[in-house]
Structure formats: C-alpha cells, structure tokens
Amino acid sequence: MELVLDFASWVLLLTGGAFVFIGGIGALRMPDFYTRMHAASLTDTLGTILVLLGIILQAGVSLAAVKLAAIMVFLLLTCPTAAYALANAARLARLAPERRVRDE
Amino acid sequence: MEFLGLYNYWVFAVLLMTGMYAVISRTNLIKKLIGMTIFQAAVFLLYISMDKVEGGTAPIIQADLPGQLYSNPLPQVLILTAIVVGIATLSLGLAIVVRISEAYGTIEEDEIREMDGE
Amino acid sequence: MVTLFGVFLLTLLVITAIGIVRAQHLFVAVMLTGIFSLQMAAVFFILDAADVALTEAAVGAGVATVLLLGALALTEDREKPAKRRAWIPIVVVSVTTLMVIYATFDQPRLGDAEAPVHQHVAPWYLEETPRLIDIPNVVTAILASFRGYDTLGELFVIFTAGIGVLFLLANPSERGTLTLSQSAEATGLRHHLVPRVVGRLIVPFILLFGLYVQFHGDYGPGGGFQAGALISAGFILYALVEGETMALRALSFRLLGGMIAGGALLFVAVGIAGIVLGGNFLDYSVLAADPVAGQHLGIMLVEVAVGITVTGVLLTIFHSFAAREQRS
Numbered sequence: 378m379e380l381v382l383d384f385a386s387w388v389l390l391l392t393g394g395a396f397v398f399i400g401g402i403g404a405l406r407m408p409d410f411y412t413r414m415h416a417a418s419l420t421d422t423l424g425t426i427l428v429l430l431g432i433i434l435q436a437g438v439s440l441a442a443v444k445l446a447a448i449m450v451f452l453l454l455t456c457p458t459a460a461y462a463l464a465n466a467a468r469l470a471r472l473a474p475e476r477r478v479r480d481e
Numbered sequence: 482m483e484f485l486g487l488y489n490y491w492v493f494a495v496l497l498m499t500g501m502y503a504v505i506s507r508t509n510l511i512k513k514l515i516g517m518t519i520f521q522a523a524v525f526l527l528y529i530s531m532d533k534v535e536g537g538t539a540p541i542i543q544a545d546l547p548g549q550l551y552s553n554p555l556p557q558v559l560i561l562t563a564i565v566v567g568i569a570t571l572s573l574g575l576a577i578v579v580r581i582s583e584a585y586g587t588i589e590e591d592e593i594r595e596m597d598g599e
Numbered sequence: 600m601v602t603l604f605g606v607f608l609l610t611l612l613v614i615t616a617i618g619i620v621r622a623q624h625l626f627v628a629v630m631l632t633g634i635f636s637l638q639m640a641a642v643f644f645i646l647d648a649a650d651v652a653l654t655e656a657a658v659g660a661g662v663a664t665v666l667l668l669g670a671l672a673l674t675e676d677r678e679k680p681a682k683r684r685a686w687i688p689i690v691v692v693s694v695t696t697l698m699v700i701y702a703t704f705d706q707p708r709l710g711d712a713e714a715p716v717h718q719h720v721a722p723w724y725l726e727e728t729p730r731l732i733d734i735p736n737v738v739t740a741i742l743a744s745f746r747g748y749d750t751l752g753e754l755f756v757i758f759t760a761g762i763g764v765l766f767l768l769a770n771p772s773e774r775g776t777l778t779l780s781q782s783a784e785a786t787g788l789r790h791h792l793v794p795r796v797v798g799r800l801i802v803p804f805i806l807l808f809g810l811y812v813q814f815h816g817d818y819g820p821g822g823g824f825q826a827g828a829l830i831s832a833g834f835i836l837y838a839l840v841e842g843e844t845m846a847l848r849a850l851s852f853r854l855l856g857g858m859i860a861g862g863a864l865l866f867v868a869v870g871i872a873g874i875v876l877g878g879n880f881l882d883y884s885v886l887a888a889d890p891v892a893g894q895h896l897g898i899m900l901v902e903v904a905v906g907i908t909v910t911g912v913l914l915t916i917f918h919s920f921a922a923r924e925q926r927s
Contacts, residue, residue: 451801458797465791485602486708489646492609494699498692499616506688509678511625511670515632518663519616522639525655526612529648534717535710539649540737541819542729550712552647553721554737558746561738562753564654565824565909568663569760572916575670576767579923582674589679 386434393427396420409475410467418460425452489530496523508590510578514571521567525560532556605645612638625676629667636660649820650738653812657828662913665835669920732894734817742822743898747881750901751866754908758863761912768919769852798840805833813906814899823902827909834910835917843921855915862908869900 403416429449436442500523503516532553540554582588585596615635622628636659643652707714724741732740742750813826838846873882883897884890 451804454797454801458794462791462794485606486710487703487706488606488609489709490703490706491700492613494696494703495613496616497699498696499613499620501695502688502692503620505691506685507620507678509625511667511674512620512628512678515619515628515667518632519619519635522635522659525651526639526642529643529646529651530709531714531716532648533646533710534712537647539647539820540725541649542725542735542737544729544735551725551737553717554724554741555721556716557648557651557738558741560648560651561654561742561822561824562749564651564658566753566756568658568666569757569912571663572666573760573763573767575666576764576916576919579670579673579920580767588674 382434386431389427389431389434393424393429393431396424396427400424410472411464411474414460414464414467418456418463422453422456425456489526493523493527493530496520496526499523510581510588510590511575513590514574514578517574518567518571521563525563528556528560601645605642608638608642608645612642623678623680625671625678626668628678629664629671632667633660633664636663650736650822650825653820653825654828657825657832661832662828662835662917666916666920669917673920673923731891732898733891734895734898736817736819736821738820739816739822739898739902743901744883744894747870747901750905751870751881754863754866754905757909757912758859761859761915764916764919765856768923795840798836802833802837805836806830809833813902816902817895817898823905824909826902826906828913830906830910831913831917834914838917838921843918847918847922850914852915852918855911855918858907858911859915862904862906862911865904865907866901869897869904873897 397420400417400420403420404413407413407416426449429445429452433442433445433449436445497520500516500518500520503519504513507513507516532555534550534552537550537552540551540557542551543549578588581593585593587593587596612635615631615638619628619631619635622631636655640652640656640660643655707716724737724745728734728737728740732744734740809826809829809832812821812829813823814821816822816826834846834850837849869883869886870881873885874880876885878885881897883894885893886896887893
C-alpha cells in the first residue's frame with residue numbers, strides 16, 4: 378500500500394511539473410497575447426492541482442493534508458478568475474487578437 | 482564546495498549593487514524607489530543567510546523532538562521588523578512622488594531640476 | 600537537493616533584478632518587483648525563516664505591488680531612456696561589487712554551527728523560551744516579549760508613515776465623501792461579473808485566514824504583522840472589485856484613523872499596566888497570577904495591537920492613493 382501511494386504521488390508530481398513546463402514553453406512561443414494567456418493559465422492551474430494532489434498523497438491523513446486541500450480549492454477558484462480578468466482587461470484596452478490568413 | 486557555502490553572499494553583493502545602480506543612475510523617481518526596494522531585499526538576504534544552521538529547522542520548538550537543532554531566531558526578528566519598516570518608507574516615498582508629479586508634471590529628475598532653475 | 604534548488608532560486612533573483620533595472624515600461628518593472636519579492640520569500644523559506652517568508656510574501660509581493668501600481672496610476676508609466684551611457688555609475692558599482700565579494704570570503708560558510716552569530720544570545724533564547732514563556736514559536740516570543748520595546752518603536756514607525764501619507768495625499772474637503780466621477784475606479788468593476796462573484800466569495804475566507812494567522816502566531820509562523828497585511832489585502836480586494844465608495848462605506852477614514860491610534864494605544868497601555876501592577880514597563884509577568892500566563896496574555900494583547908495598527912495603516916495608505924482624483 379505504501380509503495381502504491383508513493384508511486385502514485387511520484388506520477389502526479391512529475392505530471393504536474395511537466396504541465397507547468399509545457400505552459401512555460403507555450404507562454405514564450407505563442408504568437409499573440411490571448412494564445413499566450415490560454416497556454417499559461419490552463420496548464421498552470423492543472424499543474425498546480427496535480428502537484429498539490431501528489432503532496433497530499435505524501436502527507437497521508439493529517440492536518441497538513443486538510444490545509445493542502447484548502448489551498449487546492451482556493452487555487453482552483455482564483456487561477457481561472459485571474460486569467461479571465463487579464464484577458465478581459467486586454468479586451469477592454471482594445472488589444473485585438475492577431476488574425477492570420479491561411480494561404481491555400 | 483567553497484562556492485556553495487558562499488553563493489548566498491555573492492548573490493547579496495550583486496543584488497546590493499544592482500539596487501544601488503538603479504538608484505544612482507536612473508533619473509525616474511519611481512525607478513529609484515524600486516531600486517531602493519531591491520537594495521533592502523539584498524540586506525534581508527544577508528541577514529537570513531547568516532541564521533541558517535546545518536541540519537536545523539525553523540525555530541518553532543517541538544516538544545516531542547528533544548534533540549532537534551534549530552536555526553537562529555534572532556536575525557529573523559530583526560528582518561521581520563525591517564520588512565514592515567521598508568514598506569512604510571516605500572509608501573511615504575511614493576506619496577511624495579505623487580505630489581511632485583502633480584506639482585511639476587513630470588517625475589524625471591533632470592526635468593525637475595531644469596524647472597527649478599538649477 | 601535543497602541546496603540545488605536554493606542556488607537556482609538565487610540565480611533567478613539576480614536575473615529578475617537585472618530585468619527590473621533594465622525595464623523601461625514601469626508597469627513591467629512593478630510586476631517584476633512582485634515576482635522578485637515572491638522569489639525572495641521562497642529563498643527565506645529554504646533558509647528556515649518561516650515567519651519572515653510569510654511576511655515578505657504578504658507585504659512585499661502583495662501590498663507593495665498594489666501601492667506601486669496605485670502610484671503609477673497617478674503618475675506616468677513610462678521611463679525616459681537615458682540620454683548618455685552612465686559610465687561612472689557602472690564603474691563605481693562594479694568596483695564595489697568586487698570589494699564586497701572579496702569581503703565575503705571571511706564569512707563563515709552557510710550553515711556553519713560554530714559561527715559567532717550562533718554563540719551568544721541565540722542559544723539562551725532557544726533554551727529559556729520553553730521555561731519562561733512556554734510558547735513554541737521562538738520568533739514570536741522574542742518579538743513580542745524579550746524584545747518588545749523594539750516592536751513598540753517599530754509600531755510607531757508604521758504609525759508615522761500612515762500619518763505622513765495622510766498629510767501628503769488625503770484631501771480634507773473630499774475625505775470620506777468621494778465625488779462620483781465617471782472614472783471606472785470609483786464605481787468598481789461593474790462590467791466584470793466573474794471577478795466580482797469570485798472576489799465576493801473569497802473575501803470572507805481571506806479575512807478568516809488573517810484572523811487565524813493572527814492568533815496562531817504563538818504556535819506556528821504568524822503574528823501581528825502578517826495578519827495585518829492579510830486582512831488589509833482582503834479589504835483591498837473588496838475595494839478593487841466593488842469600488843472605492845463601497846469600500847469607504849465599509850471602513851471609513853475615521854474608523855481607519857481610530858484603528859491606527861487604537862492599536863498603538865493598546866500596546867502602550869499594556870506597557871503601563873505592567874508598571875501599575877508593580878513590574879517594569881512592558882513586563883508581562885505581572886499581568887496575571889502566574890508569570891507564564893501573564894506572558895501569554897501580554898503577548899496576545901501586543902500582537903493584536905500590532906495587527907490592528909498595521910491593518911489600519913496599510914488600508915489608509917491604499918485609500919489615500921485610490922481616492923485621489925486624477926488631475927491632468
């Protein structure tokens with residue numbers, strides 16, 4: 378049982394780290410503000426939640442696990458809201474999304 | 482190994498001088514204030530680097546672990562005070578910059594000097 | 600492994616600092632300063648300073664960014680490029696860096712338990728705190744009880760900063776009653792449904808967390824300063840989402856002024872109560888029948904006083920910046 382929990386937590390931590398890394402690459406390589414926001418916010422939220430789940434599995438049943446779960450709920454609420462607020466602010470400042478014509 | 486033991490202090494030196502460079506070479510008043518913040522943060526780094534004890538943990542005494550080593554709590558107390566004082570001075574500085582901007586119309590130091598006729 | 604992470608974070612700190620100095624758009628510089636403060640908080644945590652990390656994250660990455668943005672909104676947000684290359688500052692700075700690095704070779708290495716700084720007073724505090732004060736968090740014990748006089752002085756420094764900002768920025772004729780202009784800041788984020796709903800949802804939890812940190816400062820990282828910063832962050836979020844008018848209706852300038860003065864008065868009153876009951880100024884042992892219980896009571900009252908004043912000052916400073924009409 379210990380081994381299964383350990384293995385599961387390692388898988389979760391590595392996957393979460395991979396998602397955050399992909400988000401970082403996306404934030405650098407995407408051509409436009411809105412696509413960069415999309416890349417950074419989605420992957421960061423998921424990555425953080427996976428990392429926190431991995432740490433909860435490591436912590437076992439304890440007060441620390443409850444606190445980590447509370448942090449997870451808080452992040453689940455606020456990360457997408459922050460992304461929405463940024464994109465909305467850009468829209469209100471009349472930053473137009475880049476349009477590319479696909480050559481046939 | 483020498484490198485790892487002293488890396489904190491070298492980073493302190495570089496950050497200190499980066500903050501100082503921003504204060505003395507930039508003419509924008511808000512940039513100067515931000516440089517002062519970096520300077521203060523470097524000094525905090527120096528003090529907190531001095532408090533670490535190898536194998537220690539945060540100085541919160543746990544009664545069920547009698548042989549535990551603890552890191553030095555004294556620099557932490559000093560720096561706690563210093564952080565809050567730092568933000569107090571930053572806010573006062575920003576208030577003065579806002580008033581200067583309203584009086585002179587600019588926050589660039591050389592333009593203010595010209596307007597004052599120096 | 601942890602040292603590797605520490606080295607990585609420190610390198611990131613240097614890169615961020617250089618980015619801040621080179622950024623010409625001041626908004627970018629302010630955002631990078633927030634990131635710099637957060638990295639600094641992580642470094643503090645790795646160096647076993649949990650209280651300091653919490654304070655730096657709450658005050659440096661939270662409140663300082665808001666204040667800088669408030670000041671930017673009232674002034675310009677672009678820096679003029681330098682007219683000529685600044686040779687003299689670069690030379691001076693490089694020479695001083697090399698001198699400081701040369702000086703650090705005499706420092707005891709990181710983590711050395713035989714360093715002079717760990718010899719004198721620190722072991723005394725670590726041994727005597729369980730006996731004299733009996734609270735687990737040694738940093739709170741030193742801050743509130745052993746070195747309480749310094750904390751009193753620092754409280755008055757914050758108090759002075761609040762008064763100073765009030766002198767400089769608050770307009771007496773408009774204070775308390777905001778003339779409703781057309782600007783979006785006065786009416787809040789009326790068009791933005793999602794931040795409003797989520798903001799309203801999490802403000803009570805932020806305040807609850809602030810209260811938890813305030814009263815749990817004896818048992819874990821926490822205390823008055825961090826709690827003050829957190830509670831004021833909750834009210835700042837409310838002001839950003841609902842607008843200045845509603846926020847000033849919730850906590851008006853008069854009430855904030857009362858909080859600033861009340862906290863400082865409470866601290867001094869605890870000190871004078873020590874004299875009245877037969878001990879010295881700020882001697883908590885005489886406040887209750889048992890000296891240890893007296894210390895607990897004194898520390899709790901003093902931390903509450905610090906929390907109230909820090910909340911009042913940070914909110915006063917924020918509202919002074921936010922309520923100032925943009926004159927152009």
